[in-house]
Amino acid sequence: MMQWETVIGLEVHVQLATQSKIFSGASTAFGAEPNTQACAVDLGMPGVLPVLNENAVAMAVKFGLAIDAEIPETSLFERKNYFYPDLPKGYQTSQMAQPIVGMGNVEITLDDGTTRTIRVHHAHLEEDAGKSLHEDYHGMTGIDLNRAGTPLLEIVSEPDMRSAKEAVAYIRAIHAIVTYLGISDGNMAEGSMRCDVNVSVRPKGQAAFGTRAEIKNVNSFRFVEKAIAFEVERQIELIEDGGQVIQETRLFDPERDETRAMRTKEEANDYRYFPCPDLLPVTLDSAYIDHQRALMPELPSEKRQRFENQLGLSAYDAGVLASSRAMAEYFEAVKEACGDAKQAANWVQGELSANLNRENLEIGDSPVTAEQLGGLIQRVMDDTISGKAAKQVFQALWDGEADSADAIIDARGLKQVTDTGAIEGMVDQVIADSPIQVAQYREADEAKRGKMIGYFVGQVMKASRGTANPQQVNSLLKQKLDQA
Amino acid sequence: MAIEHADVLRAAHLARVGLSDDEATGYVDDLSRILEMVDQLQAVDTQGISPLAHPLDATQRLRPDEVTEHSQRERFQACAPATEDGLYLVPRVVE
Numbered sequence: 001m002m003q004w005e006t007v008i009g010l011e012v013h014v015q016l017a018t019q020s021k022i023f024s025g026a027s028t029a030f031g032a033e034p035n036t037q038a039c040a041v042d043l044g045m046p047g048v049l050p051v052l053n054e055n056a057v058a059m060a061v062k063f064g065l066a067i068d069a070e071i072p073e074t075s076l077f078e079r080k081n082y083f084y085p086d087l088p089k090g091y092q093t094s095q096m097a098q099p100i101v102g103m104g105n106v107e108i109t110l111d112d113g114t115t116r117t118i119r120v121h122h123a124h125l126e127e128d129a130g131k132s133l134h135e136d137y138h139g140m141t142g143i144d145l146n147r148a149g150t151p152l153l154e155i156v157s158e159p160d161m162r163s164a165k166e167a168v169a170y171i172r173a174i175h176a177i178v179t180y181l182g183i184s185d186g187n188m189a190e191g192s193m194r195c196d197v198n199v200s201v202r203p204k205g206q207a208a209f210g211t212r213a214e215i216k217n218v219n220s221f222r223f224v225e226k227a228i229a230f231e232v233e234r235q236i237e238l239i240e241d242g243g244q245v246i247q248e249t250r251l252f253d254p255e256r257d258e259t260r261a262m263r264t265k266e267e268a269n270d271y272r273y274f275p276c277p278d279l280l281p282v283t284l285d286s287a288y289i290d291h292q293r294a295l296m297p298e299l300p301s302e303k304r305q306r307f308e309n310q311l312g313l314s315a316y317d318a319g320v321l322a323s324s325r326a327m328a329e330y331f332e333a334v335k336e337a338c339g340d341a342k343q344a345a346n347w348v349q350g351e352l353s354a355n356l357n358r359e360n361l362e363i364g365d366s367p368v369t370a371e372q373l374g375g376l377i378q379r380v381m382d383d384t385i386s387g388k389a390a391k392q393v394f395q396a397l398w399d400g401e402a403d404s405a406d407a408i409i410d411a412r413g414l415k416q417v418t419d420t421g422a423i424e425g426m427v428d429q430v431i432a433d434s435p436i437q438v439a440q441y442r443e444a445d446e447a448k449r450g451k452m453i454g455y456f457v458g459q460v461m462k463a464s465r466g467t468a469n470p471q472q473v474n475s476l477l478k479q480k481l482d483q484a
Numbered sequence: 485m486a487i488e489h490a491d492v493l494r495a496a497h498l499a500r501v502g503l504s505d506d507e508a509t510g511y512v513d514d515l516s517r518i519l520e521m522v523d524q525l526q527a528v529d530t531q532g533i534s535p536l537a538h539p540l541d542a543t544q545r546l547r548p549d550e551v552t553e554h555s556q557r558e559r560f561q562a563c564a565p566a567t568e569d570g571l572y573l574v575p576r577v578v579e
Contacts, residue, residue: 018549025552034570035561039553043560055549076537083500085574098537132577142571270498275537280544 002240003204006232007212008167008197009159012174013152014184015128015192016059022127022151023050023093023279030190038130038145044089050278052077056151059183060100060125061284061292063153066177066299067120069104071289077125077279080271085143086130094154096273099124100282106157106177107301108169109319118170119158126152153183159198159209164228168221171195172323176300180325188220195224199231200245210235211245215259218252227252231259303328311341320349326364337374340381347377351394368397376405386470389414417468420476423460426468427476430459441481453477487516 021028024041041048064071076098079091101123109115130145155174161167175193178184185192200212213235215227230252235245250259298306300322307318321331327348335344352373356366376397380390389409396408409415417423431438434456441452453474460473492511496503503511557570566573 020549020551020553025547025550027551027553033555033557035557035572036555036570038560039556040560041553045560051547052544053549054546057546081498085572085577133571134577137568137571137573139576140566140573141575141577142568143574144571272498277538280540280542281537282546283543 004201004232004236005204005206006162006164006228007159007200007202007209008161008164008228009212010155010157010161010167010170010198011196012155012157012171013128013194013196014063014155014174014178014186016056016151016153017182017184018053018055018059018151020053021149022053022056022125024149026149028150032146034142034144035146038148042088042145042149050093050276052279052282053151056125057100057282057284058292058295059151059181060123060153061289062181062183062296063123063155063178064101064104065289065293065296066181067101067104067106069120069123070102071100071284072098072102073283073285074098075100075124075282075284077276077282078273079276080126080273082271084129084132085141086132086145086148088130088145088148092127092129093276093279094126094273095124098281100284101153106170106173108166108173110165110169113316113319116160116166118160118166118173121156121158123153123155126154128152153178159200159212164225164232167197167228168225171221171224173300176324180297180299182297182325191219194219197224197227197231199228199235201232201235201239210239211247213245213247213259214249215252216249216262220254223252223254226254226257227259230257234259300325300328307341311335311345313341313345317345317349321345324363326362330363330366330370333370334374334377337371338377338381340377343377343381344374347373347394351391355398367400368394372397372404379405379409383416383418383469385409385414385416386466389416389466413465413467415467417464418472420472423464423468423472424476426460426463427456427473427480430456430463431477431480434459438481449481453481456481487512487519 016022018028020026021039021042024039026039026042027037029037041050061071075095077093078096080094080096081091083090099122101120103122104120106118106120107115108118128147128150130143130148133142133144135142157170161170171193175186175188178193179186187193195218197215197218198212199215200210202208202210213231215231218224218227231250238245249262251262252259304318304322307313307322308315311318313321320327322328331344331348334348335341338344352363352366352368355361355368356363373394376390376393379385379393380387385393392412393405393408393414396402396412397405402408402411437452437455441449441456444452456477457470457473460468460477461470464473489508489512492508492515493503496508496511561567561570561572564572
């Protein structure tokens with residue numbers, strides 16, 4: 001049986017979070033009425049002149065710096081020519097020979113904690129096309145050009161990935177970088193991040209790449225994994241049955257969980273790139289690049305290291321908490337509010353994550369704020385409430401019963417009794433009420449006693465309605481029962 | 485460098501220019517002469533000279549990221565052959 005190796009390269013299109021378009025002053029806001037955000041420049045009207053958006057440049061530069069890429073002093077815009085109704089000018093303004101971001105590196109972390117470096121070949125700025133609506137308009141196609149001219153950063157990887165899992169880890173890493181930088185909302189469902197996946201297979205040990213197929217229309221982390229899995233199997237079966245993979249563009253159909261060949265046209269890929277005469281070369285001096293560097297926030301890998309080295313979290317905890325900007329910010333706010341990183345990490349990854357997962361919510365939608373959770377953790381740390389009561393308080397916060405842990409503790413009378421006199425009274429009462437159990441306990445050996453004491457602890461906790469400090473109850477009981 | 489009849493038809497198709505066979509034959513000659521001139525230029529030693537992207541010795545001015553254009557949909561769509569629900573309508577595109 002032949003052993004096969006999968007080779008994957010990805011082109012990730014990231015929609016940049018600018019206010020206006022890459023070459024015009026039309027708005028990029030999502031969800032507007034059709035064609036109300038397509039101005040004369042976006043429509044390719046005669047006589048218009050595109051002017052490059054400084055913020056799109058700044059965002060691309062920040063991405064380049066985040067992946068340790070070279071930022072060339074000069075970059076160029078070119079025209080990529082093809083005809084399609086949602087591309088009014090007959091060309092897409094893009095970059096090819098001299099992109100704005102050169103070679104870089106993205107570190108990916110796999111589920112088992114191992115890391116790998118995936119090389120980025122380059123990243124370039126380009127404009128998005130409009131949308132074709134294929135619902136039936138009396139046998140015609142509807143065109144909405146609001147999206148035309150929205151800035152995209154296309155990030156092109158080297159064919160460095162060897163499994164669907166690595167490809168997903170890479171997209172997650174890109175997603176984390178762009179959302180940390182705030183250069184994209186990273187919303188895959190709304191199309192803010194879209195992927196073209198290049199997949200080929202080759203016999204293990206062979207140096208030359210196999211023929212690749214490009215899969216378009218892959219717009220979720222899960223679909224990337226599924227599309228690759230299907231495509232790899234298709235190619236292996238094809239070759240093993242004596243066939244040949246042909247270089248083609250395929251579409252992923254999430255409903256049928258398969259890839260299908262798109263109608264292929266021989267000349268489809270002849271884009272006849274040439275420098276755009278309407279746009280001059282873009283030059284970026286080192287002062288500009290340094291300025292952008294100074295504006296960059298802490299990145300996921302830096303955060304992970306700081307969580308590990310300065311806050312003393314485990315590598316695993318640090319990795320999970322730094323995985324998204326929203327998660328990291330929430331965790332840091334909880335830590336700020338309670339003053340203990342370890343406790344904050346446990347609660348965010350434990351109770352909070354469990355609740356979020358159960359209700360399928362993102363951390364940004366958490367009904368419990370970081371300040372509320374921090375306040376709750378404080379009450380556990382200063383022994384005001386037991387760990388058990390804390391879970392109850394958390395649930396009450398989640399359900400919106402009150403707006404602080406303290407208010408819930410008061411309302412429900414959950415304050416732990418730590419007054420030794422009061423606990424002693426309850427302990428004495430329980431011992432007096434349980435003569436049979438006391439006699440059994442005193443006849444038992446040390447090993448059995450350890451188990452039997454649970455009964456008495458339970459009785460005292462019941463008498464205190466859960467508010468007695470369990471450690472205190474335990475030690476008082478032991479002292480009194482062991483005495484006679 | 486010579487150009488073939490098929491090359492002309494292909495270039496015309498890529499540019500969506502309709503050419504008859506006779507017209508294409510004429511262009512084989514014209515384009516071949518242009519390419520001969522390009523061949524002459526190719527003979528020049530350009531070692532160490534970076535390609536010229538733009539004839540102007542200037543660099544791109546950048547625009548602040550502000551929304552300055554507002555909807556003029558009705559005006560733009562006044563010259564469109566067909567519209568509906570704010571959409572431009574075009575002959576059906578089959579994927």
